[in-house]
């Protein structure tokens with residue numbers, strides 16, 4: 528899938544976002560190195576803290592199925608499912624990305640539409656990140 532198709536898939540996934548408290552809908556499409564694709568939406572909770580971001584939903588779906596090498600994530604978001612701006616991943620999600628992705632090559636695409644998007648590496652969004660390499664000798 529090219530970037531446009533991936534962004535379309537992310538926008539389509541906004542309909543699954545469960546966000547009755549913030550009304551801020553987020554959808555992510557995670558592309559693994561083997562070509563497989565994992566979607567994710569934010570899932571809120573009446574107790575608030577159990578809420579999960581769209582990005583982590585996608586990562587945890589993939590890892591729970593044995594997939595741990597990733598190339599790209601596409602993120603779209605907006606109040607009431609209307610995407611008006613690009614939205615960057617929260618710090619917790621950036622840290623989860625750091626666990627499984629090469630900060631120099633993992634691409635984070637923040638999209639407003641199929642035509643308008645910005646692309647970053649994980650390193651750009653999480654400079655000097657702390658990751659597995661700091662604990663495990665490779």
Ligand SMILES: O=c1ccn([C@H]2C[C@H](O)[C@@H](CO)O2)c(=O)[nH]1
Nearest residue numbers: 549551553569580581615616617
């Ligand atoms: O990058 C982001 C930012 C926020 N959220 C979710 C968490 C919560 O459900 C709602 C408002 O913060 O948006 C995400 O899923 N991803």
Ligand SMILES: [Zn+2]
Nearest residue numbers: 580616617620
């Ligand atoms: Zn997050």
